[in-house]
Amino acid sequence: MQLTDLKGIGPAAVDKLKQLNIESVLDLLFHLPMRYEDKTKLTPISHAQSLQPVLIQGEITKSYVIQGKRTILVCEVADDSGFIQLKFFNFYYSQKIKMQTGKRILAFGEVNHGMHGLEMIHPEFWLAEDIPPLTDRLTAIYPKTEGLPQKRIQNAVAQVLGHLQTGLINLPELLPKDWLEQATLPDLQTALHDVHQPSPDVDMARLLSGRHASQKRLKIEEMVSHFLALQALRQKRQQHQAPVLTLSAAQKQNFLDLLPFTLTDAQLRVLHDISTDLCQAVPMQRLIQGDVGSGKTAVAAGAIFHALINGKQAVLMAPTSILAEQHRLTLAEFFPDNEMAFLSGRLKSAERREQLARIADQAQVIIGTHALFQEDVVYRNLALVIIDEQHRFGVHQRLSMKNKGADKDLLPHTLIMTATPIPRTLAQVAYANLDVSVIDELPPNRQMVNTVLLDNKKMPQLADRIQAACKRGEQAYWVCTLVEESEHLRAKAAEDTYEELQDWFPNLKIGLVHGRLKDDEKTAVMADFKAAKIQLLVATTVIEVGVDVPNATLMVIENAERLGLSQLHQLRGRVGRGERQSHCVLMYQAPLSQNAQIRLSTMRDTNDGFKIAKTDLKLRGPGEILGTRQKGAMQFRLVNLETDKDLLDQAQKLAQLMQKTHPENCQAIIHRWQRQAATLAKV
Numbered sequence: 106m107q108l109t110d111l112k113g114i115g116p117a118a119v120d121k122l123k124q125l126n127i128e129s130v131l132d133l134l135f136h137l138p139m140r141y142e143d144k145t146k147l148t149p150i151s152h153a154q155s156l157q158p159v160l161i162q163g164e165i166t167k168s169y170v171i172q173g174k175r176t177i178l179v180c181e182v183a184d185d186s187g188f189i190q191l192k193f194f195n196f197y198y199s200q201k202i203k204m205q206t207g208k209r210i211l212a213f214g215e216v217n218h219g220m221h222g223l224e225m226i227h228p229e230f231w232l233a234e235d236i237p238p239l240t241d242r243l244t245a246i247y248p249k250t251e252g253l254p255q256k257r258i259q260n261a262v263a264q265v266l267g268h269l270q271t272g273l274i275n276l277p278e279l280l281p282k283d284w285l286e287q288a289t290l291p292d293l294q295t296a297l298h299d300v301h302q303p304s305p306d307v308d309m310a311r312l313l314s315g316r317h318a319s320q321k322r323l324k325i326e327e328m329v330s331h332f333l334a335l336q337a338l339r340q341k342r343q344q345h346q347a348p349v350l351t352l353s354a355a356q357k358q359n360f361l362d363l364l365p366f367t368l369t370d371a372q373l374r375v376l377h378d379i380s381t382d383l384c385q386a387v388p389m390q391r392l393i394q395g396d397v398g399s400g401k402t403a404v405a406a407g408a409i410f411h412a413l414i415n416g417k418q419a420v421l422m423a424p425t426s427i428l429a430e431q432h433r434l435t436l437a438e439f440f441p442d443n444e445m446a447f448l449s450g451r452l453k454s455a456e457r458r459e460q461l462a463r464i465a466d467q468a469q470v471i472i473g474t475h476a477l478f479q480e481d482v483v484y485r486n487l488a489l490v491i492i493d494e495q496h497r498f499g500v501h502q503r504l505s506m507k508n509k510g511a512d513k514d515l516l517p518h519t520l521i522m523t524a525t526p527i528p529r530t531l532a533q534v535a536y537a538n539l540d541v542s543v544i545d546e547l548p549p550n551r552q553m554v555n556t557v558l559l560d561n562k563k564m565p566q567l568a569d570r571i572q573a574a575c576k577r578g579e580q581a582y583w584v585c586t587l588v589e590e591s592e593h594l595r596a597k598a599a600e601d602t603y604e605e606l607q608d609w610f611p612n613l614k615i616g617l618v619h620g621r622l623k624d625d626e627k628t629a630v631m632a633d634f635k636a637a638k639i640q641l642l643v644a645t646t647v648i649e650v651g652v653d654v655p656n657a658t659l660m661v662i663e664n665a666e667r668l669g670l671s672q673l674h675q676l677r678g679r680v681g682r683g684e685r686q687s688h689c690v691l692m693y694q695a696p697l698s699q700n701a702q703i704r705l706s707t708m709r710d711t712n713d714g715f716k717i718a719k720t721d722l723k724l725r726g727p728g729e730i731l732g733t734r735q736k737g738a739m740q741f742r743l744v745n746l747e748t749d750k751d752l753l754d755q756a757q758k759l760a761q762l763m764q765k766t767h768p769e770n771c772q773a774i775i776h777r778w779q780r781q782a783a784t785l786a787k788v
């Protein structure tokens with residue numbers, strides 16, 4: 106059944122409904138009311154209270170127009186119990202003519218105590234023969250859109266509910282009946298009727314807070330569909346074969362001996378998870394979560410080593426060319442004897458051709474940016490893909506990487522690494538298709554980054570700090586945070602700051618890096634900074650993720666109030682990477698908004714990524730945090746991840762149960778809750 110099959114819904118209304126994200130009859134059913142009105146009973150006028158709108162019925166005793174500053178139509182109504190004035194400030198004279206003395210009138214509105222006793226301002230009303238019979242259900246009020254009257258939506262939903270009842274629309278129960286009984290939750294039909302047409306004795310507070318059993322049931326079904334959809338994604342990959350990569354204990358030791366430090370227990374544990382996966386013939390789908398500075402790169406190197414030992418190719422992809430370049434340098438140190446290739450979007454075509462040829466032939470370790478995913482990149486025998494800092498990617502990357510030769514039909518193992526520490530409940534939703542390992546420990550002897558807030562006006566105080574750090578042989582970042590969309594303006598602001606700082610610190614070697622530089626220019630600046638040839642690096646937020654220069658111990662962030670918490674945490678993570686005490690100065694422009702105050706004081710008070718993420722979640726909401734990453738997958742119709750997170754466990758268990766006991770319903774549930782499921786099957 107199509108929307109246009111409903112009475113009162115023509116092509117124009119369909120367009121309007123689209124703005125509400127309603128494209129099918131099913132969407133209409135899942136378009137839940139925001140509140141309800143009680144038009145089930147008449148209230149005697151004298152009992153009418155002013156808190157809730159009420160329905161009154163009486164006889165018109167008089168109607169007249171008052172001319173004054175505003176023209177007012179007054180209609181006086183009486184019933185057996187009392188008397189009330191209905192007032193209209195905008196009206197047609199035809200309306201006045203209809204309101205004849207002696208006519209019956211039904212009015213719905215809030216009651217006020219006015220100068221002349223009780224009054225209703227602009228009530229909804231019906232006259233004489235137009236008075237409808239009382240309903241026995243509450244009236245739902247829906248979120249609506251310009252140009253589509255509430256009545257039209259109500260009427261459309263009512264038709265659909267009617268068709269459900271008569272069986273003209275078939276919407277089968279997909280949750281197991283015994284499970285529903287055990288959880289004391291209603292079946293689908295009941296739930297839909299309950300939310301759209303609740304009975305007057307419903308627990309209204311509960312309904313309005315979205316916690317009524319019927320709402321819970323619908324939300325759980327939506328969550329189940331989300332879990333099943335991600336699970337289906339996972340299973341689809343698992344149907345493919347992946348190369349079996351072996352690693353002996355001696356080989357593992359060889360890798361550990363390569364490292365300039367001893368891995369932490371957490372790193373070892375995570376590396377063990379990965380090695381175990383790589384020995385399987387199913388593609389690994391694992392996520393590594395580890396706070397900034399927890400040492401994810403070394404773990405990635407371990408995985409790469411594992412692939413190399415088996416004579417296979419490994420890819421490491423980073424979100425920025427600066428980070429990719431840094432990884433190239435780090436891995437070149439770890440694996441001096443292995444052939445490397447590097448691919449970023451900005452290579453000249455001759456160089457790009459050369460790198461593509463290397464990737465197709467002798468390269469063993471391949472590093473780069475998104476460019477690695479392009480169609481024309483063909484690998485010789487790719488066995489492992491590592492994606493670093495994946496939270497930086499707008500939309501989840503399709504892992505379409507082509508092998509040639511004997512490995513053509515094998516999918517590579519994939520490992521995703523992120524520093525975004527999201528609370529467990531959210532991780533559960535966002536990463537339901539991945540195995541998750543957490544590096545929950547920092548390398549030894551790390552000190553908290555000492556963070557201070559400094560009003561822009563006190564900028565001069567900074568000069569001493571910077572001089573002192575550089576005198577000790579340490580280095581500093583100066584981050585410019587113009588939030589302009591234009592890379593050009595951001596670069597300009599950084600250039601201005603760069604020149605200003607050169608005036609301030611004529612004795613220091615100062616560098617500048619921003620997004621407008623060519624890749625090789627960026628590389629040169631970063632290499633100079635790493636080699637300590639630059640003491641103070643002026644940068645835009647291009648250095649936000651991953652950059653690792655342990656000798657840098659001071660970070661200044663200009664106008665820190667402009668940045669979100671996760672970004673500040675990432676930026677600050679560029680210092681505090683060695684054993685020396687590091688400092689972070691968050692400059693701000695007073696006065697601060699309350700939200701900015703919370704962000705900055707959170708940064709001052711803690712270094713703990715999980716605590717910061719929790720506050721971030723409170724300030725921004727889960728949609729903001731996850732929404733851009735896993736578009737589609739994260740868009741719920743009914744579920745609010747913040748307020749409904751206590752239902753997640755139940756839903757996840759149910760999804761697992763259904764895969765075992767009701768596999769035939771799983772696909773249908775996914776289909777039902779996906780946007781594309783456009784029309785309902787006609788019986």
Ligand code: ADP
Nearest residue numbers: 366367368369397398399400401402403548653
């Ligand atoms: P992130 O998890 O943020 O990617 P990195 O992998 O860049 O962190 O590591 C941060 C710094 O810590 C690097 O300088 C790295 O060499 C160092 N490091 C990593 N693991 C250890 C360890 N087990 N012991 C000492 N230093 C380590």
Ligand code: MG
Nearest residue numbers: 401402493651
């Ligand atoms: Mg990193």
